[in-house]
Amino acid sequence: MEGECEFNVPGVDKTCKTWYKVFGDLKCGKTPLVVLHGGPGVPHNYVLSIADLVQTHGIPVIVYDQLGCGKSTHLREKNGDTDFWTEQLFVDELHHLLDHLAIHDNYDILGHSWGGMLGSRFATQRPKGLRRLILANSLASMPLWVEAANKLRLDLPADVQETLTKHEKEGTTDSKEYHDAMDVFYAKHVCRVIPMPEDVAASFALLEQDPTVYHTMCGPSEFHIIGSLKTWSIIPELPNINVPTLVLNGHYDEAQDSVVQPFFQHIPSNVRWFTFANSSHVPHHEERELYMQRVGDFLSMDM
Template sequence: MVRRVGAGAVAVVGLPLAAVAGLVGMVFAAGLSSWIALVACAGVFVFAGVAVLVGWVVFTVAGTAEAWRVAVGFGVLATVIAFAGGMVVFAPPGVPEPAAVPANVRFWHLPTGSHIAYVHAGGGGRPEPVVFLHGGPGTPAEGISPTGRALADSGFDVYAYDQVGAGRSTRLDDPTGYTVARHVADLEAIRVTLGAPRMILIGQSWGASLAAQYLAAHPDRVAKAVFSSPGELWPQAWPGGVGEPAADYDRVLSAESSPRLLLAAALLSVNPKAAHGFMSDAEADQRMREITLLLKDGADCPGSPPAPVHDNLPGFYANQRTAIDFKAIPDPRPALHGNPTPALVLRGSCDYIRPEVAAEYRTVFPNARLVEVPGAGHAIAHAQQARYQALVTEFLGA
């Protein structure tokens, strides 16, 4: 009786350990190869080996004759059952068909290799085009905003585009290609494509960080800049972070804790190509959309109306890899200090990002004006559209 109890205890503890060992084996293999079939085989092999070892201990404790021989059969059976269970647990879910591309969406085929979706409005009377830069990274807007329409009506050429890896733009085969330098190069290629000596940049959140990065690389090619709810100029200056939106964390954690997403995140940390092979862009982007929808109203002031929802999908790998690269870039502030570009820095009174972040833009850019907008959170244009539009159009002379 004691032997059986001991053997059962070993099995109960050992098999979960075998499963963990198999997953660790997959992650380790992913560090050596991006071929997902090989990575999966490594996981199965490690699980089988540990399962045989567990079986040997179980049958030895139980006093079974020829424990090794029986353990091999036990390991094979456990591996078959675990493989079948893994196929169920890690099976890719159905992904909705992408929404139809609106008729007004066009594409730039840039020399950087990016195929960039954009919309355009207005034109005719102003020398510098206005280019809106969305946040995230990887969370595009949809179409021309009301403020963009107002600028177009006053004669500006207005463009809003989906950054590479997001919305309707190119997804890269190699996720490590999503870098700050790539986004800056795409923006410069857009300027060249437009034939504009200088642009006006309006950046929201990460888009403001991108605008600043572009200014560091091309200080004389921006006529004016609007930094709306700006993200960091340099993440390493804020080791404790700059704040997070309020959220129903139980629901967010539930969405983030799916086995496939957890395994994709583990693979992403060691080999982004392997993660990409395991979880497609279509699936990863859909999962990011689900999480984004849970967070969307946590960035506004309490009592604000729900934020609008659109069908332009975010880009999971662009978000993850750009954020990682952003934390590794050299400090751009020495190149930005004293830049004479006229700038408007807007911050909502309820913005979850620390006020010191927006204040740093005013410090770095000597011709910057910082305005706090009461009753607005991170998405100023959503909560205080009239005030936001008035500030931007006045600053641009529209």
């Protein structure tokens, strides 16, 4: 099932729409899983593989494009507007979607990367109906993320490091040379599957077409964070999460152990942590079968 959910947004003089797609049957008796994509502003395509859970575990899966990207309403006129692009906007959008799908009384959430930031913030508010939480390849603190990324960056070839630094200092991060240098980092720490899976490539292509949300909240790249999320941290609020939680990352992930460890340390509920030995940032592609097993088993087990 595919559809759109109308969403009235303060400060916007038109009705916005959130696009979504449901895999499986929401009335099958199993708790549906809502997948929050990353970015912010990287469309849903790259998380479509998580719909494998319908076949492997009979779990209904819902993917959607957050406001500002993909098939949902784009708002390019809000580029750089940090007062508009806020976490609360996306929290409100999620609540609205849950109401629209009539699942607000019983659902699970899987948030990938930025989606995990959004999912953790959402969970700290103890929303009704949230049964289980998966924080996949995400971060508890942006300063910790940048620190880890800078360490990984030091392992890149010297000429690549020089290119990145040069363009960041000169403010020319939109140049092809900078993007080519970023691709070297991405091939090691974002997606190690070569060639890049079609769905992942599609998300990157769509981000390039409209980077409004990403540039406003993050910046020009994964490791040059100059947007509104620059000082973001959920660590002080993690004790408020009161549902069973699964933390995931990859051995080669830009979400290094130091970045996700606070989730494991500070969430007081039943929390588990698994690292995919042969993956970086997208183990749902890099170790797809094992990923579905770990996620599906966590969502299906009695607790």
